[in-house]
Amino acid sequence: MSFATVRSGLIFLHRWIGLILAPIFLVIILTGAVLSFRPIINASQSSAPVGVGVDVAALKTLLGTLESRGTFGGASIVDGGRAIAVMSQDPKVGGRWEIATGQHTPAPAGGIDIFRTAQGLHQTLLLGLGIVVEIATYLMLAIMVVGPFMAWLRLRNTLMGWHAAVGWCLLPLTLTSPVTAVMLTLGIGVGPRPELPRPKRPVTISEAVTIASRDLDMTRLASVRRFRGGAVLVQIAGGGAGSMAGAFAVTDTGVTPLPGGPNLVKQIHEGTWGGAWSGSLNFIISLALLGLTVTGFVSWFRRWRRNRPKPLAAGADILVAHASQTGRAARLATATYDGLTAAGEKAAIAPIGAVKPKDLARFRLVLLIASTTGEGEIPDGARAVAKALKPGSLKGVRFAVLALGERTYTHFCGGGQKLRSALLSAGAAEAIPMREADGDPSATWVSWIDALRAELGLTCTVAQLPPVSAPVALTVAARQRLDDPARGDTLETWRIMLKGADDLVFRPGDLVRLSPGEGEVPRSYSVGSSSQVDPGRIDLTVRLHSWNGADGTPHLGRVSGYLVREALDGATIEARLDPHPGFNPPSDPAWPIVMIGAGSGIAPFPGFITERRASGRPGPAWLIFGNRHRDGDFLWRDLFEAALRDGTLTRMDTAFSRDPGDGAQVQARLMENAAAVFDWLVEKKAVVYICGRRAMARGVEDAIAHILAAEGGLKPEAARDEVSRWLAEGRIRMDTFD
Incomplete structure (x- = not known):
C-alpha cells in the first residue's frame, strides 16, 4: 500500500471525524476556555492567606x-x-x-456557578455522558496527530493555509490538552487510588x-x-x-x-500549575483548538457549497443546452434562450456538461446546440455527460439538436452526432430531425428556429443574429524563429507577427482562421497577443508541419508551409478573427491562473503574460511548459524568464523530454508538485488553461484527477467527476488539436 493511499485515508478520517464530532469538540473546547479563567481569578484573589486563623x-x-x-x-x-x-x-x-456573626450574603438571584456549569459540560455534557466525552477526546487526539501527515507546512495566506500553519506550529502546545485528558481517563500520572x-x-x-x-x-x-x-x-x-x-x-x-x-497531569490539564500564567496559556491553547475546529469546518462548508449542483431556473420546462469548444455554440444558445424568454417561454440555459442526467430528465424539451472539436469529437466540457447517460434515464424527454461543423473535416458534425446518439440511447425522443450547419451557422440556425416554431409550436423572437467574424486582411510584419536546430533535434517553430490595416479587437486565446485556398480545410491558430496592449499586432506561434510520404518525398502542411516558407514580410493574408471566450484569460487580471502547454501549445500564453503585465495588477500565474530540449526549443524563453523576474509570472516549471537528466512531460511535473497543484486549484481557485495535443491534455486531466484523490481525499471516481465538472464550468479550459 502506497503512502498516497494511506494519506488519502487519513484525510478522509480527519475530515469526517472532525465534522461529525464538531459540536462535541466545540463544547469541550469552549468550556475548557472558560475553565482556564479559574486559576487566573484564583491567583488574583490570593493576596490574603487562605485558611489562616479560622475560628x-x-x-x-x-x-x-x-x-x-x-x-x-x-x-x-x-x-x-x-x-x-x-x-x-x-x-x-x-x-x-x-x-463569627452568621451573616448571610446570598448568591445573586437566578445566578449560576459558571465554573461548575462549565465543568459539568466539559466532563459529561451535563447529561451524564462522560463516556461520550472520553471517546471524543481520544478521537480529537487522533485527528491532531495525523494532521501533519496530510500536508507539509507551507505558509500561505488562505483559510486552509492558516489552518495548516497553526496546526503545525502549535502542535506541541495544543496536544497538551487532549494528551493530559487521555492520561487522566487512563489513570496515568494520577497516582494510586x-x-x-x-x-x-x-x-x-x-x-x-x-x-x-x-x-x-x-x-x-x-x-x-x-x-x-x-x-x-x-x-x-x-x-x-x-x-x-x-x-x-x-x-x-x-x-x-x-x-x-499535587497531581501534575491534572494541573497541566486544568492550567493550575503556574497560577494566572498557566491559566492564560490554557486559554491560548483553547483559542488555537477553537480556530482549528472552526477553520476546518468553514473550509469544508465552502467546498460543499461550491460543489453543490447549481440549480437551473425554477419553473423552466425548456432547456437550451450547448456543447461549445470555441464559444460559437454558446453564442447561438444564448441567442436562442433570449428569443424564447422574450416571447414568454419558460426556459433555462446551461452548458450540457454542467447538467446532471437527473436534471435533464425534468425538462419536457431539450434544445441542444453542439459543436465539434478535433476530427469529429465531442467538445471537452460535454464529454462526461455523454458517458453518464444511462439507458432509459431520459424516457419522456424530447430533444432537438443543431450540430455545428465544417465539411472539410473528415467527420462532419461528429460532436453533435455523438451527443444525439447518446440522448437516443438514454431513451429521449427526437422532436425534429437534427440540423447540421456547415461553416457559418447563421442561416442554418434561423432555419432551425423556424422549424421549432412550426413543428413544435414554440414562440421565439429572434432579435438579431449572433455576430459572425468578417474576413480581415492581415500583413506579415515580422518573423522570428523560436527554436534553435543547432542545439538539438527540434521541431521548426516560428513567431509570425501580423498587422491589420485598422485597429482590431482581440484577446489572447482568440483564433485566427487561415486557409491557403478556396475549399481547403482552414487552420486555426491561437492569438498570442492582446489588443489591450497593441490593437494592430497579432502574434502567432506556428510549428511547421512536415512529413515524408510513402515514397520518401517530403511534404509540408498547407497552411504552416505557406506561413513559414512562402509568406514573406509584407505578404497579405486573408483571415478570419474568431473570438474564443472559452480560452481568454480571466477578465479580472488578479485571478489566479495555471497555464499548461507543450510544444506549439505555448502559443496563447505570451499574450496572457503581456496582457496581465499591462493591467498593472497581475495575480498569481503559474506556467508549466514542456518540449524536447531546454536549449533547443524552449519557446518564448526570454519573455517568460523576464516575466518571472518582474513578478508577472509567479512560478514556472518546465519538462524537456529529450534532455539527459530530465526526460519528463508536463504531466510528470504536475505529479511531482501535487501539493502545490492542489493548493492552486482548490485553495486559490485558479483557472487552468491547457493548450497542445489532445493526448497531452488527456494526460493532464488524469494527473489532476489523481492529485485531487491523493491530496483531497476523494475517491478516484469522485475525483474524475470533479475534473469533468470543472471542465463543464470553465474552471479547466482546453484548446487542443490532434
Missing part, C-alpha cells in the same frame, strides 16, 4: 446550622478565614457566610470538621466538601514546621491522608 468552634456551629436548613456540596474558606463560600443550589444556603477505611455510616460536613480537629490543625482549613463513599474531603493549607498540610479523607472512623503531592 473552628464557630465554623462547626455555622456548618451545623446550615445542614439543618438544607444540603450543600462543600465550602471554601475566604477572606483570610473570616467567611466561607458555600456551594449549594438552595439560595437560602448557598452564598457567603460570616463565620487510596484505600479508605470502610465507614459504618456517612458523615456530615460539620461532623467531619469535629473528627478532623483531633488530628489536624483546622485553623488552617482551606476547603471542605463531600467525597466518595460517604466521606468528606478536607484540604489543609501549608503551615509552619511540623504542621500537616494537604488533602485528607475523613470518615466516621478517622482521618486518612491522601498520598502524593
